[in-house]
Amino acid sequence: MPYLSISVSRYGKNSKTNMQQKLKPLIIIGHRNPDTDSVVSALAYASLKKRMGLQVIAGRTGKLNKETKFVLSFLNQPTPPLISDLSGKSVILVDHNDIVQAVPGIEKAEILEIIDHHCLGGLETEKPIFYRAEPVGSTSTIIAKIFNEKAVKISKAEAKMLLTGIISDTLFFNSPTATEEDKKTAKKLKLIAGINMADLAKKMFDAKSSLRGLSASDIVNGDEKEFELNSVKFTISVFETANPDKVKAKSAEIFKVMSQNKTEKKQLIFFLIIDIFRAASFLYILGEEENQIAQKAFLIEPKNRIMYLPGIVSRKKQVVPAISKVIKDL
Incomplete structure (x- = not known):
């Protein structure tokens, strides 16, 4: 079975x-x-x-x-x-x-x-x-x-x-x-x-993608999960959408919320916009700690603190294992 x-x-x-x-x-x-x-x-x-x-x-x-x-x-x-x-x-x-x-x-x-x-x-x-x-x-x-x-x-x-x-x-x-x-x-x-x-x-998915009435905090914190590994605490949040460009237009506000979360929670903060139909993600890199972990996990250079991840759409099966592997080796 x-x-x-x-x-x-x-x-x-x-x-x-x-x-x-x-x-x-x-x-x-x-x-x-x-x-x-x-x-x-x-x-x-x-x-x-x-x-x-x-x-x-x-x-x-x-x-x-x-x-x-x-x-x-x-x-x-x-x-x-x-x-x-x-x-x-x-x-x-x-x-x-x-x-x-x-x-x-x-x-x-x-x-x-x-x-x-x-x-x-x-x-x-x-x-x-x-x-x-x-x-x-x-x-x-x-x-x-x-x-x-x-x-x-x-x-x-x-x-x-x-x-x-x-x-x-x-x-x-x-x-x-x-x-x-x-x-x-x-x-x-x-x-x-x-x-x-x-x-x-x-x-x-149309309902999921709607930004009407959503603040940057709603976008970042609406689907977040916390993890702890080797005494390292980290949060990975996702926002799934059929219109990623509309979400990316709020990048400045998104980074501000992520920074506030890091200050309040005292842990690493990761956020992804998941493009449902193009099967790709945009990983937002808040600081140097997150940057080092993300680059080791995905072997991709971010641009303007955003890492494009083609083929990555699952937090559970793709993102968490990749980031966890790096944290285990810290």
């Missing part, structure tokens, strides 16, 4: 804890600075759990981006409630497994499950849990497979939900993270949903 799956008796059919969980609401939630896959995978998994008789709440932890707002409107789905503290809560995590990307209070929460498609992070649990990670392009792909494994028929609404997560996280299969598993799953969901994937992808 192409995934890591660890299960324990608490999820057994006759488990006493399983009965208790039918009475105690669980929170299913994705990572900080939620993207579409993080939100819809939580919603879809909550839908599955409810159909299996459990009381669950799908939540979010942060402001929604424009693409996700469009998706929820398209799905006629209310915005999930904002969860700002998980202390004392029973939770299921989707689309992340790293403590720095989790909701505050996760250290004092009872983690029951993790469903993810990223590398292992730094979360620890006191008890064994159900953990499933697969090297696919979207957590929504894994959730769709779980529906099938549980012999629960995916509804039209659930199919649309899962399809948006796959389209978003794989950049409509243009990302190197996209796999045949994602494509196969999306084709099945498309038949159930009865929609045109290309049309849906265009509308989603």
